[in-house]
Amino acid sequence: MPQLSISGRRVPYVFAAALALVTVLTSCGDAEQSPDTPSATPAEFTVPVTAATVEVLDAGSEPRQSLRMNLPAGTTQATTLVTSTDVRQQIDQQPVQDISSPEVTIPLNAVVSTAATPANPTTVVDLTLSGMTTPDETLQAALGGAEGSGAGLTFTESGAVTALRLRPSAGSANAARAAIEQAFGQAVYRAVALPTEPVGVGARWTVKQDVSSEIQLDQTTTVTVTARDGDRLTLAVELSQTPQSNIWNLAGGAGTLDIDQYVMAGSGTMIVDLNLPLPVSGELSVGGDQAYSDPDGTSVIRQSITNNIRWTS
Secondary structure (H helix, E strand, C coil): CCEEEECCEEEEHHHHHHHHHHHHHHCCCCCCCCCCCECCCCCCEEEECCCEEEEEEECCCCCCECCCCCCCCCCEEEEEEEEEEEEEEEECCCCCEECCEEEEEEEEEEEEEECCCCCCCEEEEEEEECCCECCCHHHHHHHHCCCCCEEEEEEECCCCEEEEEEECCCCCEHHHHHHHHHHHHHHHHCCCCCCCCCECCCCEEEEEEEECCCCCEEEEEEEEEEEEECCEEEEEEEEEEEECCCEEECHHHCCEEEEEEECEEEEEEEEEECCCCCCCEEEEEEEEEEEEECCCCCCEEEEEEEEEEEEEC
16 A cells, blocks of 8 residues: 655555645645635535434423424524634654644624525525634634625524525635634534424434535434523534444545544523524534544554534623
C-alpha cells in the first residue's frame, strides 16, 4: 500500500486521506486559504435535511393536546445561536492535537415568509445574520465580511426541519462561510420534532433520523416534556448516534477505514414556543470518543469530540 509521511511518521495513503477528511469534518476553517479569501459559494444554496420519524413512548398526564406550530406569515423573532466544537485528535502515539472550532455567536432576526396551509403544510422562515462574534481573532476578521448573510429553514407543523438554505453575503470569506455552515448544521440536527398524537406533561417520544456526513449515522433523540406554560414547553433532550456500518468508505474511492470505536451522546434542555419559529432558550452538549484504523491495522486515529449548542433570547 502506498505510504505518506505525517509529522515524520510513515502511514498508509488511505489513512492520510481519512485524516484530512476527519480534520475537515471537525474544524471550521480552511487551513490552505486566508480568512480574507472571498468564498466561491453561490449566492444561495439549499442543504437537504433527512426526514425525521417520531414515535411516542408515553403520552404523559392529562390534559393532553396536539403540539402544532402556529406561525402566521409575518411572525418575527430575535434570538441568538451559539455553537462550538472541541476536538482532541491523536495519530498512533504522536502528541495529541487540538483541532477545535472556536465558539461562534450568531444573532438572528427571523421572519416567517410563508405560512403552512392545508395544501402545503410547510413553513418557510428567513433569517438575517448580523453582529457575529468569536474569541478567535482570525475568524472574527472573516466574520466581519459576512455581515448581512442570510439563512432559511423549511419545516413542518411538527417543527421537523426539511431544508436549510444558506445565503452568504458577497464579502463572506471561506472561513466565515464554513463556520456559519457548521453552526447551522448543528442547529438543524439538534432541532426537536413534535409528535402528532395529543400529549401532556411527562410525555416521552423519540425522534429518529439519518445523519449524512462522511460516515452514515443513525441518530436517536429522546424528548421528555418536563413543564408546560400555555404554548411554551420545557423539554429534556437526550441524543445518541451510532454508525450504520463498522466500515468507513472514504470519499472519492480513497479506500476504507475500520470504525473501532464510535461513541457520541449527550443531553440538555430546550424551551420552545409553539408561536415562534426557533427555540426560546436552551443548551445541548453531545460528545464522545472515536477510533479509526486502516485495514492493515498499522495506524489509528483517535478523537475526543464535544459539540455544544446554545440558544438565548
